Amino acid sequence: MPTAEEWSYYIPQLNFRVGDVEYNKNLIIDAIQSGQNDEVDLIIFPELALSGYPPRDLLYYSSFHQGLQQALDQIIEVITSSYVILGLPLYDKTKRLRNAAVILNSAGIKYTYFKTLLPDYDVFDESRYFYPNEDPGIVELDGVKIGLQICEDLWDHMWMHRIKVTKQQLQLGAELIINISASPYTLSKPENRLNLVRKQLEAHNANFIYVNLLGSQDDLVFDGRSFMVNKNGDLVYTAPAFRPSSDVIAGSVFNSKSINPDQYESIHQMESISAALQISLVDYLEKSGLTKSVLIALSGGIDSALTVTLATYALGSENVTAVYLPTSFSAKQSYMDSKQLCENLGIELLVIEIEDIRNMMETKLQELAVIDDSWSIANENIQSRIRGNLMMFLSNKLNKILLATGNKSEIATGYYTLYGDDSGGKNLLGDLYKTQVYELAKYFNREEEVIPESIITRPPSAELRPDQKDQDSLPDYSTLDEILYRFIDQYQSTEEIIAAGYDKETVKQVISLVMRNEFKRAQLVQTVKVSDRTFGFGRRFPIANQYRP
């Protein structure tokens, strides 16, 4: 009888597309043929590879399932010598939809596994679509006892789950656990996954293969980073993070010693975030079938500077256009810095003076009998929305996607103009607190000055009135971000945060700002998830609400 150590494995790390079953099928067929040419025993694809993840309400259309079924049949046709593990949505015999993993060989479907634990927290809503399995079980493949599982099945410690999938499979004698996942990237996730696998295997005699999806869909990034752990808990193989790969791995690797764990998780946190943001931008344009080029309004501040830098690294300088739209409140330095930045990056910079438009609008509004002549935030917002208007015109006209530039601290506190500086199709920095924005900017400058130093060192300002500074309206960013992190990412309430040593009035002010700006965030442009709690679908609050937790 062979053992898992005697097989060979092919774990192609591919970038599938949600909804594009034809494209996914072709990727899968090419990979199967390549694996079979290398005479591998087992080819493994991630969760819902054939449909892409997450397919959401596409699952409600019968035509989508017809396409999936046809693709599955065509995939089976090319299988000659290998076993193939493939994730896809599949109806069971009672016509209930399942999140399934099938084991295929040349004869067809040899084994079907249905996902046992369905996640419904954070960005997940799988109970909306799928019926859960209650008996995970194992399968014997040419004498090798395999515990096949899908993503959440590994995370059985969560409060809502009652079945211990891995434990059951190990008790049934599984000598190899294979988990196919679509596990979204966050800063803490890679370490969590590896620790979890090791914990599940503790005191058991089994090897583990963890296969993760690669690529970005909307605000989610899947970092790939598939890995293998042996019976001793040693990490014996890892695929790269954020990149495709096509390694064939001999099962004898399970008998080897641990590789350097740096290969798996210990790349610089900022390098990891930078890679996630870039793949998200590239995939957004690519998977939407949109133009490859983007447009960014530069203010002279750190957020737009970092956004334009990320976009240039991701898309190339020929695909990035910057626009500077000053009023009389804009400092000369802001222009100089923007110009220097664009020179450093080798990108085009357009300038549109908007002071005269602003003046005409202000004058026209002053003429209304109902308007007094006091200056207020309403006046500040006019400028931001003129910029939004002109940028959207350029976006439409030049067929370039506008990127919004607000960071998580601003989005949290509502310190931005709805329909103004938040306009666009994508926001790369929306899940990074201001302090993380600075850190990432410095990371880009680690070898040479890409982002002009004065952009990083000048006090941040929206430049919407004379001599304005962010800190006129907000606590200093290091304090602000700590309070926000506790309130938003950790769901700590006012009293808990005050008890942790923060100033009572500051905490109350910050929490009030967060809670009363829910209506703005309800219209938020898509961001990129890199934290455990990202504004958007994974964080849900009532809008009409006066309660402050």
Add this chain to the structure above:
Amino acid sequence: MPTAEEWSYYIPQLNFRVGDVEYNKNLIIDAIQSGQNDEVDLIIFPELALSGYPPRDLLYYSSFHQGLQQALDQIIEVITSSYVILGLPLYDKTKRLRNAAVILNSAGIKYTYFKTLLPDYDVFDESRYFYPNEDPGIVELDGVKIGLQICEDLWDHMWMHRIKVTKQQLQLGAELIINISASPYTLSKPENRLNLVRKQLEAHNANFIYVNLLGSQDDLVFDGRSFMVNKNGDLVYTAPAFRPSSDVIAGSVFNSKSINPDQYESIHQMESISAALQISLVDYLEKSGLTKSVLIALSGGIDSALTVTLATYALGSENVTAVYLPTSFSAKQSYMDSKQLCENLGIELLVIEIEDIRNMMETKLQELAVIDDSWSIANENIQSRIRGNLMMFLSNKLNKILLATGNKSEIATGYYTLYGDDSGGKNLLGDLYKTQVYELAKYFNREEEVIPESIITRPPSAELRPDQKDQDSLPDYSTLDEILYRFIDQYQSTEEIIAAGYDKETVKQVISLVMRNEFKRAQLVQTVKVSDRTFGFGRRFPIANQYRP
């Protein structure tokens, strides 16, 4: 032993507030005292009455649960003679959160029921927060066997549920079923609820009390309309729709004949929609603690005319301001009609000519070397966004909430300007197809001409270029709306719709428009749910996607 027919019931139909536990507690205490003064046996409140529904991520804050616990203790203190059934979030002994219904008396909690079936479809996401019950059971209260259940427990025919709650309770001998609900209004919902109750009771010897929430939270409206059905399936009591009530009902009503069913569900569909939209607007302002007044940009078209009419009926003419912002493309008739409408409604009309601002922006943009001088949709959008900018200024400055006016047909096809005419805090018509907008407008004109006839009869136009008509870009609205209804509300795919007799190219064009405008809808202003499939949280599609179902 008493029977359910010998008891008296108090079913106060109250408008609770999400998050405002103090407010809800006071409403509940006042109602309990009133019921006890009337010596009723049983006082029944709806699902999650104490927290408001849906509380969403407020449930993740420990301070919120502390407040709930304190409120519950204070409620118990005022109970002297009646039983009270109250819905609230409650931790079980294993620290897992439950959607609970407690039966209280002067001694405290006499019985605790946990919701068995959790909905995760459409707008629901209860598995995100709550742990489900597996054994509904019944409770005996002074000799009366009661099957207590919560909302979804009644809807056990849905594909994802495996426990038949009502059937189990009836088999255990329940002679009275009490369902406390927070069931969102849609046009078809009242009839569905009643039919479902009758079906569940078929061939069983039990009475039924259905208690529903009243009021609006964000895009949901709860229509109240609590009712009682006797053992014969006769409707013997109904509370009003969309209004508070405080009826004490003698149990002998179960022995009476059916009331006129018109009292329950057969109000005019348009009256029903009108009431839902109005309560949603009033509650949005009230529950947000915002101003009571609103601002609407009138175009001379039907959507803004109907919106301003609904707002005036809901808030009173003193709380509604209309603004007309013409360019050279605006027809004289549009102004005349808008003026007449405002006179009919008795509301203020401001006029701001924006042609010069438009010209200045156009000229400035033409000066850019990268811009050619051809006219495109990009140019059309400039005007719409100037209006958005000025309206948001007025909203900020005058402290009035801006209402967006787009209908479901426009939102579906992307026939509106992002950050332009969709700007605002609330959109009343976003879940009504254009044909329904006409129907509702005619309903308002049923007795006298509120909305000038020419607004209803003129061909619809965005007036963003000379002689523009909606039907230059879209199929006629009656065909369009039928295709949209099939594709969006019924999830029929392209082939199914074509097979139903629609023109192939038209169907493909419409579906392509819907699918490629997902990015716009991702930033959609809050609407009001009146259909089974409303744009927003209850409909979830990938943004980066080129698949057409």
